[in-house]
Amino acid sequence: MEISPNGNLAQNISLLTNISKYRDSDEEIATEANGKTPRAVFSTPTLHNAKNIMPEEDSQTMDTETDQEEQLQDAFDFLSRLPPMPSAPRNKVLPIKTRSTSRLTLVLDLDETLVHSEAKPISNPDAVINLIFNGVACNVYTLFRPGMYEFLHSVSKKFEVVVFTASHKAYASQLLRKIDPDRKLIKHRLYRDSCYNLKGNYIKDLRVLGRDLSEVIIIDNSIQAFGYQLDNGIPIVSWFDDPNDCELFNVHALLIHLLSVPDVRPILRQTFKLSRFSAQ
Numbered sequence: 316m317e318i319s320p321n322g323n324l325a326q327n328i329s330l331l332t333n334i335s336k337y338r339d340s341d342e343e344i345a346t347e348a349n350g351k352t353p354r355a356v357f358s359t360p361t362l363h364n365a366k367n368i369m370p371e372e373d374s375q376t377m378d379t380e381t382d383q384e385e386q387l388q389d390a391f392d393f394l395s396r397l398p399p400m401p402s403a404p405r406n407k408v409l410p411i412k413t414r415s416t417s418r419l420t421l422v423l424d425l426d427e428t429l430v431h432s433e434a435k436p437i438s439n440p441d442a443v444i445n446l447i448f449n450g451v452a453c454n455v456y457t458l459f460r461p462g463m464y465e466f467l468h469s470v471s472k473k474f475e476v477v478v479f480t481a482s483h484k485a486y487a488s489q490l491l492r493k494i495d496p497d498r499k500l501i502k503h504r505l506y507r508d509s510c511y512n513l514k515g516n517y518i519k520d521l522r523v524l525g526r527d528l529s530e531v532i533i534i535d536n537s538i539q540a541f542g543y544q545l546d547n548g549i550p551i552v553s554w555f556d557d558p559n560d561c562e563l564f565n566v567h568a569l570l571i572h573l574l575s576v577p578d579v580r581p582i583l584r585q586t587f588k589l590s591r592f593s594a595q
């Protein structure tokens with residue numbers, strides 16, 4: 316089955332639902348999942364716009380098949396037109412590994428992967444951030460994805476955890492300080508200024524990490540965001556406010572499996588087949 320703009324995208328979506336086969340292999344937090352079949356895993360089409368400090372996602376739920384098809388189509392359109400990969404970034408943003416650094420580096424997106432934030436008040440936010448943006452004070456209200464802390468506590472023991480967000484540092488650094496005030500869960504924090512700016516679309520070129528890419532995994536709700544290293548990616552369904560979401564538990568099971576393989580890319584390539592999105 317080929318992913319094609321002319322094909323049946325509902326069928327294509329089914330290519331991206333293979334996380335479930337790893338669920339039984341996990342002995343830890345995945346057993347806390349509520350037993351629901353994981354939803355289709357796909358990206359939202361939105362990349363972060365240079366004008367905005369906040370992500371562009373709105374809070375509408377995106378779990379209908381039509382929405383999924385549209386988003387998958389957008390991802391395909393974007394990636395099929397992606398220019399060739401630029402020359403490798405000269406400056407590597409992470410410190411050199413030490414003997415105590417975990418073998419695998421786990422890169423986590425922030426917005427709609429771990430949290431959802433809005434500029435307008437929402438009931439019972441998990442965090443409220445005060446920002447001054449363009450000289451104007453404003454609040455940002457954030458919800459944490461179900462299982463976020465359990466997930467971070469677990470992966471921080473097994474992986475070198477990096478949060479890499481295309482959002483502006485002024486917002487994201489404050490939020491990450493609230494999520495992990497003692498810096499025990501997230502080893503490194505990277506922001507928009509570490510992304511590759513492709514005409515206002517911010518792409519996370521994983522080569523900037525300075526790590527062997529056979530040992531790097533990225534989890535992101537936007538396939539486009541890791542378009543230059545599709546074989547390193549785990550696309551996760553965008554999260555806004557569903558209290559019954561269990562995708563982090565399900566992704567965790569796949570991560571445990573990856574701990575035992577020498578190169579994560581063949582497994583991820585076979586599981587999600589995202590390279591079919593790429594024209595290159």
Ligand SMILES: [Mg+2]
Pocket residue numbers: 424425426427428535536537
């Ligand atoms: Mg995101």
